[in-house]
Amino acid sequence: MSFFAASARTPVAYAILAAHQLKWIVTQVNYPFLGKLCSLVIPCGLTALDHWSQQGQDMISFIHLSKNANASEIGWYEDVILDACCQNIVCSDDEIWQYVVEMSVLMLTSTQKSNPRSIWYEKLLNEMLSHLERQPKNKERRIAWLTHVDSLFDGAGLVLLSHFRRLFPLFFQLMHADDDDTVLLVLERTKTVLRLTWIRNSPYIDRLVDELVSLYKEAAMRSLHDDIRSLILETLILLQQCKGVQFEVAWDKHKNDLDLTLLHQSFAGSHTAAV
Numbered sequence: 001m002s003f004f005a006a007s008a009r010t011p012v013a014y015a016i017l018a019a020h021q022l023k024w025i026v027t028q029v030n031y032p033f034l035g036k037l038c039s040l041v042i043p044c045g046l047t048a049l050d051h052w053s054q055q056g057q058d059m060i061s062f063i064h065l066s067k068n069a070n071a072s073e074i075g076w077y078e079d080v081i082l083d084a085c086c087q088n089i090v091c092s093d094d095e096i097w098q099y100v101v102e103m104s105v106l107m108l109t110s111t112q113k114s115n116p117r118s119i120w121y122e123k124l125l126n127e128m129l130s131h132l133e134r135q136p137k138n139k140e141r142r143i144a145w146l147t148h149v150d151s152l153f154d155g156a157g158l159v160l161l162s163h164f165r166r167l168f169p170l171f172f173q174l175m176h177a178d179d180d181d182t183v184l185l186v187l188e189r190t191k192t193v194l195r196l197t198w199i200r201n202s203p204y205i206d207r208l209v210d211e212l213v214s215l216y217k218e219a220a221m222r223s224l225h226d227d228i229r230s231l232i233l234e235t236l237i238l239l240q241q242c243k244g245v246q247f248e249v250a251w252d253k254h255k256n257d258l259d260l261t262l263l264h265q266s267f268a269g270s271h272t273a274a275v
Helices: 002-027 034-049 057-068 071-091 094-112 119-134 139-148 150-174 180-197 205-221 225-243 245-252 258-274
Strands: none
Touching: 002 034, 002 057, 034 057, 034 071, 057 071, 057 094, 071 094, 071 119, 094 119, 094 139, 094 150, 119 139, 119 150, 139 150, 139 180, 150 180, 150 205, 180 225, 205 225, 205 245, 205 258, 225 245, 225 258
């Protein structure tokens, strides 16, 4: 029995060792030389990516590759790499989730940056949102996603409009997370979405104003309350610039709230300075 147990463990040990060796080799080579080796590196990396025991080493190799090779050099492999990203988003463990997200975003924006309507933007963002909707209370996963997803949003641009029905409910939920890091990150990502889309034709404007006001009040009990309130003010100003009269209607119902006196003063002062 011990012989069979040892035999079962050996391939796993070899796979882990090989993944570490591949990562070391790949990360020793930088731009512009790494791109010339894509035809050798990528098949090995994909083989490692298929193995469940790599502890993220294979993904680190692809992260380095995406930063040191251009889209034309990755070339024929982009679809199979992005498909592997989709598969890993679905089945990755907590300890490698941050690598999965970073690799997926970097590979997507590197290979599809000139094509925001690429089917891969749709697939990868849907997989990420589905995963986060199932585990919204997983702090490590939501922080990793919020940290790395900004460049995906930039690449998608107006295509984000088609994801509003899933993005904003998730954002609203994360705005009230227990940790300040999540709150700060989701406010930054909300600003990105507003800047890219001007939240046009959206039913979420009233709800967004309400959630920001609620969070402003909650922030009094948080350790990073000044940072959070500063971002809320920036978001409200951006929202006003985007929506004008529609924002004013949503904002008007909060104008007599005595708990928001400081926010009203800051908002009025910022508006006067802008004028």
